[in-house]
Amino acid sequence: MVNRELIARHCICCAGDRLDKSAAVLMPFVAQRVFGHEPVEITADWGLRDLRQGMAYTLCNSLQCQDCGALFLDYRFTDEQMAALYHNYRDDVYNAQRIRFEPGYANVVPHYHQRAAYLDEVEAWLAPHLPEAPAVLDWGGDTGINSLFRERNRLLHIHDISGVDLVPGAERVDFERIGQNQYDLVTCSQVLEHVSFPQEMVARMLPALSPNTLMYLEVPHEALVREHPGSLELAPLKRHWHEHINFYSEDAMRRLLERLGLVVVDVLRLPVDVGWTRGEVMGVLVRLA
Numbered sequence: 001m002v003n004r005e006l007i008a009r010h011c012i013c014c015a016g017d018r019l020d021k022s023a024a025v026l027m028p029f030v031a032q033r034v035f036g037h038e039p040v041e042i043t044a045d046w047g048l049r050d051l052r053q054g055m056a057y058t059l060c061n062s063l064q065c066q067d068c069g070a071l072f073l074d075y076r077f078t079d080e081q082m083a084a085l086y087h088n089y090r091d092d093v094y095n096a097q098r099i100r101f102e103p104g105y106a107n108v109v110p111h112y113h114q115r116a117a118y119l120d121e122v123e124a125w126l127a128p129h130l131p132e133a134p135a136v137l138d139w140g141g142d143t144g145i146n147s148l149f150r151e152r153n154r155l156l157h158i159h160d161i162s163g164v165d166l167v168p169g170a171e172r173v174d175f176e177r178i179g180q181n182q183y184d185l186v187t188c189s190q191v192l193e194h195v196s197f198p199q200e201m202v203a204r205m206l207p208a209l210s211p212n213t214l215m216y217l218e219v220p221h222e223a224l225v226r227e228h229p230g231s232l233e234l235a236p237l238k239r240h241w242h243e244h245i246n247f248y249s250e251d252a253m254r255r256l257l258e259r260l261g262l263v264v265v266d267v268l269r270l271p272v273d274v275g276w277t278r279g280e281v282m283g284v285l286v287r288l289a
């Protein structure tokens with residue numbers, strides 16, 4: 001596995017080094033939380049002879065792998081920076097800070113407290129592969145409000161770093177407990193688009209799999225990727241980065257997973273319209289080789 005690069009020089013999915021690069025800005029809310037940067041206006045008072053005056057934002061690069069099509073932010077945040085970005089995620093302080101930079105976020109907040117309706121369709125898609133009441137591990141499942149098979153399971157385990165209260169019937173588990181169980185389904189939804197080292201993250205989940213376990217990984221199928229199928233010229237079109245620092249093509253997901261020795265069983269593409277993602281999700285069902 002490629003070493004952790006804090007400014008990526010290799011693809012986060014296939015480890016290739018043919019990356020197209022284009023300048024972009026890191027949105028102020030993220031720049032503020034991660035780096036402590038505030039947008040600033042460079043004025044004549046600065047006395048800088050060779051720089052033009054105007055607004056300065058945190059600069060970054062959009063990178064697109066020319067082998068698998070993965071499109072991602074060049075910065076790969078450290079664990080500490082990630083913790084700063086997601087500290088008390090969506091609590092009142094977080095929301096207020098974010099609304100200061102992004103007034104439209106106020107309309108999104110109420111949606112996070114409801115279960116997303118499209119999950120019924122994901123369950124219907126998965127059901128033929130699973131027992132009637134599956135044993136489920138939700139990796140990064142937060143409260144469990146959006147856990148798959150929440151209403152129809154033999155057990156529902158949640159592995160999540162946050163200490164939030166869980167929905168009734170769900171149980172929080174650590175690595176040791178995970179190793180003592182046989183799961184029918186391991187899920188990780190709406191996580192891999194946020195993390196700096198997605199392959200490393202999926203690798204950490206592998207000990208939870210037995211030969212009969214299925215793993216369901218879900219990410220947004222972002223509009224930019226969807227609207228330019230197969231394009232390797234997306235970097236100049238991606239001018240800003242926010243919480244989603246990785247945009248996956250189907251090929252990129254496949255390459256990431258196959259490098260870990262996983263076999264793709266099926267791929268789901270589902271239109272969705274909920275507060276936190278509008279457009280389409282891509283779900284990939286895999287098992288051990």
Ligand SMILES: [Zn+2]
Pocket residue numbers: 011012013014015016065066067068069070252255
């Ligand atoms: Zn790649």
